[in-house]
Amino acid sequence: xxxxxxxxxxxxxxxxxxxxxxxxxxxxxxxxxxxxxxxxxxxxxxxxxxxxxxxxxxxxxxxxxxxxxxxxxxxxxxxxxxxxxxxxxxxxxxxxxxxxxxxxxxxxxxxxxxxxxxxxxxxxxxxxxxxxxxxxxxxxxxxxxxxxxxxxxxxxxxxxxxxxxxxxxxxxxxxxxxxxxxxxxxxxxxxxxxxxxxxxxxxxxxxxxxxxxxxxxxxxxxxxxxxxxxxxxxxxxxxxxxxxxxxxxxxxxxxxxxxxxxxxxxxxxxxxxxxxxxxxxxxxxxxxxxxxxxxxxxxxxxxxxxxxxxxxxxxxxxxxxxxxxxxxxxxxxxxxxxxxxxxxxxxxxx
Numbered sequence: 023x024x025x026x027x028x029x030x031x032x033x034x035x036x037x038x039x040x041x042x043x044x045x046x047x048x049x050x051x052x053x054x055x056x057x058x059x060x061x062x063x064x065x066x067x068x069x070x071x072x073x074x075x076x077x078x079x080x081x082x083x084x085x086x087x088x089x090x091x092x093x094x095x096x097x098x099x100x101x102x103x104x105x106x107x108x109x110x111x112x113x114x115x116x117x118x119x120x121x122x123x124x125x126x127x128x129x130x131x132x133x134x135x136x137x138x139x140x141x142x143x144x145x146x147x148x149x150x151x152x153x154x155x156x157x158x159x160x161x162x163x164x165x166x167x168x169x170x171x172x173x174x175x176x177x178x179x180x181x182x183x184x185x186x187x188x189x190x191x192x193x194x195x196x197x198x199x200x201x202x203x204x205x206x207x208x209x210x211x212x213x214x215x216x217x218x219x220x221x222x223x224x225x226x227x228x229x230x231x232x233x234x235x236x237x238x239x240x241x242x243x244x245x246x247x248x249x250x251x252x253x254x255x256x257x258x259x260x261x262x263x264x265x266x267x268x269x270x271x272x273x274x275x276x277x278x279x280x281x282x283x284x285x286x287x288x289x290x291x292x293x294x295x296x297x298x299x300x301x302x303x304x305x306x307x308x309x310x311x312x313x314x315x316x317x318x319x320x321x322x323x324x325x326x327x328x329x330x331x332x333x334x335x336x337x338x339x340x341x342x343x344x345x346x347x348x349x350x351x352x353x354x355x356x357x358x359x360x361x362x363x364x365x366x367x368x369x370x371x372x
Contacts (some may be wrong), residue, residue: 035094036085037328038276040257040266040284042139042160042199047099048265051082051274058093062363066092080354080370083275084327084344087351087370088359101192102162107199108172109158110182116242118180119144119153120235123256125178126157127228130282133174136263137162144254146245153242157182159258160195215291215298219310219331222281222324225260225267229283233316240312249299250289254309259284277345278324285313286329307333330368339368 033039035050047053056070059077069078080088112122126142134140140159147154157175161168190198197204223229229237245252259281260267271279278284289306291298299305314321325331325342340348348370355362355371365372 031094032085032091033328036081036083036091038083038278038326039328040259042141042257043162044266045134045136045139045258045261045264046162048269049276050096051276052265052269053096053098054078054082055095055097057081057091057095059089059091061089062359062361076354077358079273080275080351080358083277083347084351084370086328086366087355087364089364103191104162104164105190105192105195106161106163106165106168106187107159107190107195108161108168108187109156109185110176110179111154111156111184111186112180112182113147113152113154114180116151116153116238117235119155119238119242120231122155122157122179123234123238124231125175126256126258127223127234127283129175129178130258130261131225131228132262134258134261135171136265137167138171138258140258142256144241144256145252146241148246150246151242153238153245160199165189212294214294215296216288216294217298217303217306218286218288218329219306219333220287220326220329221285221310221313222259222278222326223283223285224280224322224324225282226280227318227321229313230316233313236312236316237309240309244305244308248289248302248305249292250302250305251292251294252287252289252306254288255286257284257286258282272347275344275347275351277343277347278326281324284326286326303333327368332367334368336372343368344370 035054038049038051040049056068057078058066059069059081060066067074069081071078077088081091085091123142138159138161140157143156143158145154146152161171261282267279269279287306287309289302327343344351351370362371
């Protein structure tokens, strides 16, 4: 599975981490066959479908609240021989960016095959009232099949200002996508001062044209003047044939199986060091509400538990992260971690 080199396999697997190959194979937690878990009383137990199965259910989506996972066993897949990494880049007006994203969302729901990992990467040039948007990702297959897969999207968007398409072997593709190489022992530890929010757009109620326009108008006008260093990623998550969506909703604690597009909104201090800009929280929160304010008040969007958002109320994070799985998670937590050793502000049962 592909994910950034600095993201540990435990956090990726324990929360529901997503990669560009997830629509093809499923989430990493969906590949877990068993785990070794240190419980709050110090005992080491095995969790699997046949042993401590309730704990196994819980740690696949909410692991930080239940114990320290020291080992995972996974099923694996043959490495694809052809991995086509691509980027189509635009610097355009908010209106044009809105039309590009609308086409992206329509394509995501109706046409994108599971062999296509796709992401919209969004930012604002410092010139103001412009939006940079790149349609980027990886296709697992031949160049001919890639062209067949991507052409329905390209037919609905303007000619990109730059295009980059290259074919790689499996390990080389991981290095390019990860951006840091695969040997994490030689990568120095980094730090950041940031605030992030996530928003999972449900497949049954995708974003309206009004919400898309509101979002791009906001970042086109406010993004250039922000004193943060920021970006937005909108990952294609579901859609036709997605292996993530094919897993039954109650198979694991991970609750976002009906997601179509997952937004990550991320802003850092300009030098990645404290203090975080005083208006940074409002900037990201307003970016978020530029979407939600134009959707129905009962819109059932989700959020990703390991993009921790400290501005959410208890009822809000419980609903957005875990949906109707939360009550079951609390019950399992009382069985395996009743003294709440693994506690943090948004832990299960906190």
